Amino acid sequence: MSKKERSGRFNLRALLVQYKQGSHKDYDEFVNILSDPQTKAEDLRVYLRGIKENVTELNREFEDLVAVLLKLDWPHRELSVVREYQSLLVGLVCVHSYYLRASLRMLVKYFTPAINKSAPDTEVSMEIQQTNEAVFLNIHMVLKAILDSVPMSSTVLLPLLHDLFPFLGKAAYIQECYIRNLLQITTYLPSARQRILELVIDRMLKLDVRAPRQDIQETEGDEEDMEEGIVFDMDFEQDLTRDLENKDGCIFDRKRSDKPMTHREANILDVCMEMTLTYISNVCYTNGECNWEATKKLYREVLLVFDRLILPTHASCHVQFIMFYLCSTKLPICEGFIDYLWKKVQNPNTESVFRQAAVGYMGSLLSRAMFVPLSTVTACLDLMCEWIHLYLDNTSEEIVNADVSHHGPFYSVCQAVFYVFVFRNKEIFEWKKGHKWAEILNFQRIVTCRLNPLRVCLPVIVKMFSSISRMHQLAFCDTIIERNKRCILPVTSNGIGTSSVLTELDSYFPFDPYLLNRSGRFIIPLYREYKGSIEEDQELSDGEDDFLQEEQLSSTSESLPQSMSLSKTPKDFLHYGISPGFKHIQDIT
Structure with missing residues (x-):
């Protein structure tokens, strides 16, 4: 079949007609070749183009073929295959809305990268980071196209973002990637920003209550040097992602300072807080000047999340500083x-x-x-x-x-x-x-x-x-x-x-007092430590903050x-x- 396909004689419509007539041999062979990871890129590209040209025929009778398509590891393939697949997927969900949920679920799963399970908290290599960057870029491009083309897609997407959130036990890098991608979605789906912020803040609160202040203070200092947290950029290609970048480019700059926290949950929380505070900073400030309209809108959204989640949560130590920082704008x-x-x-x-x-x-x-x-x-x-x-x-x-x-x-x-x-x-x-x-x-x-x-x-x-x-x-x-x-x-x-x-x-x-290292760069310059007078110092035996x-x-x-x-x-x-x-x-x- 690959010879036919390479010579241009591949005809998917004929295979589908034969299948409907009861002849399944060529169809089954085609499905097997399509699912084979060893299939050459040029062969796969032409297969995908043939499927795209006949996408209207892919009704529920051919769910097995669509299932194979959704299982393809396409983001890691050659650029020609990626572009063909993206075009096919958008066409598929536009013509057959009953494939929308499964397609979005497949896309969101890629926000959780696979890492070495035997050492989940070790540093991820730069090569893997770069590979994941390319994957995230490909996912966001097709996800934006689907959201723009299918009006109901956002109502399907948001519950999936909640359901597929990585478990708290997952590594810091996995949590970072998922939250970063959630925040990136808000650049091309602003109507969902409050819901997405609610998801992110809810996850951080769960981490926060697992990292009590006393535990952090006892843990920090046990290890002098920890490996630096993982960073990556998400710059979109200009020709396909102009809307994603806004006029100021990607919403994150990836400057990372200070060492990771020794306390595991505190370290994950520190990474998440830094991302969130960076996001707020880039929304509220343009070239160092406060964008008043954007700040007001963000404040209203975060205040609703504060009222629903942060205020009712007792014993959180750090997540509430999101409001502290926003108030400083x-x-x-x-x-x-x-x-x-x-x-x-x-x-x-x-x-x-x-x-x-x-x-x-x-x-x-x-x-x-x-x-x-x-x-x-x-x-x-x-x-x-x-x-x-x-x-x-x-x-x-x-x-x-x-x-x-x-x-x-x-x-x-x-x-x-x-x-x-x-x-x-x-x-x-x-x-x-x-x-x-x-x-x-x-x-x-x-x-x-x-x-x-x-x-x-x-x-x-x-x-x-x-x-x-x-x-x-x-x-x-x-x-x-x-x-x-x-x-x-x-x-x-x-x-x-x-x-x-x-x-x-x-x-x-x-x-x-704020205890997290890296995200502390946003808070410490705005924070007042207690300093008593000479007379007050005579009243107290300990004059250091906090009293x-x-x-x-x-x-x-x-x-x-x-x-x-x-x-x-x-x-x-x-x-x-x-x-x-x-x-x-x-x-x-």
Whole structure:
């Protein structure tokens, strides 16, 4: 048959007619030759052209022939074969939509490259990297053509991207390749960007919770040198991929710095975070200037993912820094995020656990972000203290004991105020009107109220706040702190015959120091480390950041409650209550 084919006498239509008439010999021989990996490139090219010319005949009766076509390892073949196959595949799914899912599934599977199973975490050779680059290029070209030609293809593609995501146990290189290709799809399928970002962030959250902060700190330093992570470019050929590149070229630059993490999950997460932050950077910035329209659109999409996935996930250490970095792009984005958090905190219809998580994010961002100006900090402290005083006005005077279960949001807001004030007090008091402004906050009423926030907030925060407020004569907490030490926290009923002791608030601050090496280049320049004054240093035996390190809390760790569980996502976020009303908010809505 190959002789016939090479001489131009190959006729697929005749084979199909013979098959329908009951003569299967030549057809079966053709299928076998087609599936043979030893078939020469020129022979295979002509076979594929013949099939393309008769693609309308390939109905369900010839599913076995289509199955062989979809199993061909075409991306690794010669360029002439690749081009012929791409043209055939696009024609096939356009004419016969029932082959669309199987075709897309075949394409997506190529986003997960095969590597040495005996040593999955070793460095992949440059030769294999280059081969995979060529494969990814071929896949994206035909995938874009299908998405452009078949309107329903995106609805079929997105579930496949979820279903074919590599397992968490797969090597870092495999995870990197798959996520990189997902992000590349967004350049020619922008309508699916939010769904794709949700897939990527969901995977990173799963890695994040498997790499606790304490484990990373214990693991790093065990190995001095690890092999450098794998990098590759995905530059498309100009003649066929002009749309993919956008006007600025590929969405990734592949500059890689610093060594990989020793902790396995942390290393994979570091690679994924670097890719994601690079992607955000290249979407938001053009030639070093912020592209405002593109940034606003991306912010809205990422905020929805944050609300659905990141906010409800407790004990993540790094993925939330995606929002941290996005907020750094432009002040209205940062203020919009704070506004979103504050509305959630105030909304009584939002579950208490989400209100507490939201104020934790708010306090942590105001404290840690170098890009948040003092004016925004003071505006937020004004609002939070106003809310606290209003809460106290509306609370019965009969309350005697602190009760976290009933007043959790109140205590969380108080703790956020203390936390932010401790971090930003130097700037506040360097401001000409800082002391006068701080007096208006009326800290003395807050610390002496019957709800007694100093009894519930974290001891380290209470100690620092007490020192600073006493130094500037804003509030005097020492007597209350000493009295609280002599008191036993109240017991509340959790059911018939059961009880539990209420202790301190949860110690989760979302933007605690960033530990990942390579992706840290995006975060560290924007990040504020705690630096106490001489007077504060005298109060604490350890002056290094972070002042909420676990070793400093070890003395109270036995009395701390289990971390709050954020297992449900909020149904909505309503817009009533006191809003920061930042002057830039309208620009991003």
